[in-house]
Amino acid sequence: MSIQVLEVWKSFQAGLSVLQGVTCSVARGEAVVLEGPTGSGKSTLLRLVIGAERADSGTILVGETEIIGRATPQLAAIRRSMGLMVQGMPLLPALTVAENVALALRAIKASSRDMRFRVYESLKAFGLEGRREAYPSQLSGGEAQCVCLARALVTRPPLVLADEPTALLDRVTAEGVIAVLRDAHVRGATMLVATHDSNVAPRLGARRVVLRGGRADDGTMAGGRG
Numbered sequence: 001m002s003i004q005v006l007e008v009w010k011s012f013q014a015g016l017s018v019l020q021g022v023t024c025s026v027a028r029g030e031a032v033v034l035e036g037p038t039g040s041g042k043s044t045l046l047r048l049v050i051g052a053e054r055a056d057s058g059t060i061l062v063g064e065t066e067i068i069g070r071a072t073p074q075l076a077a078i079r080r081s082m083g084l085m086v087q088g089m090p091l092l093p094a095l096t097v098a099e100n101v102a103l104a105l106r107a108i109k110a111s112s113r114d115m116r117f118r119v120y121e122s123l124k125a126f127g128l129e130g131r132r133e134a135y136p137s138q139l140s141g142g143e144a145q146c147v148c149l150a151r152a153l154v155t156r157p158p159l160v161l162a163d164e165p166t167a168l169l170d171r172v173t174a175e176g177v178i179a180v181l182r183d184a185h186v187r188g189a190t191m192l193v194a195t196h197d198s199n200v201a202p203r204l205g206a207r208r209v210v211l212r213g214g215r216a217d218d219g220t221m222a223g224g225r226g
Helices: 042-049 072-079 097-107 114-125 141-153 171-186 201-202
Strands: 003-013 016-028 031-035 058-061 082-085 159-163 190-195 206-211 215-217
Touching: 003 042, 016 031, 016 042, 016 190, 016 206, 031 042, 031 201, 042 058, 042 159, 042 190, 072 082, 082 141, 097 114, 097 141, 114 141, 141 159, 141 171, 159 171, 171 190, 171 201, 190 201
Parallel strands: 016 215, 031 190, 031 206, 082 159, 159 190
Antiparallel strands: 003 016, 003 058, 206 215
16 A cells, blocks of 8 residues: 655644645555654654544545545544554553454454464564553553554554654664564555654665655655745
């Protein structure tokens, strides 16, 4: 699945445009890292791509599907084909770690046997298989972040969107997370990762898109209206 963002504008209050005519793209099977400082619009752009926020104007295509203006049930169906670690999608406190990760598999109607195996394997990739029966309140911030990413990847989705996947992690754990993301990309996943860490792109082998002042530079085209 590819992503095309064309001349997208987004404001949260009058006179404050977070994104100003942003244009960028992610080709099918490509890994792209969206870089920029806090407040540059990285998280907003990811939420626009999945339809969790609505752009003021512009075009957003995921594959051949236009996201802007799509009805909620249609957006829900599209999201089931994505692996999502974005703001606004936390772990559910009443469910165990394993149950939280299994939610993504339930959405695609995986069998109980397949669910148990894939949940275990997904958590094992992050060294968290021993925390399957823990609840979110019993996890550290870094552990919770890794569980969110395990949930995003457990279905082996064709498209992965991750927001600051290494932000709360120590160096060793962060390297492990990047390795897991790299493996998913090698298996064919299209990937869009937002981060303020300039070390993620080279370690992931990804192209960099830089958001600055509400505009984008993806190395091939520039966003904005002049």
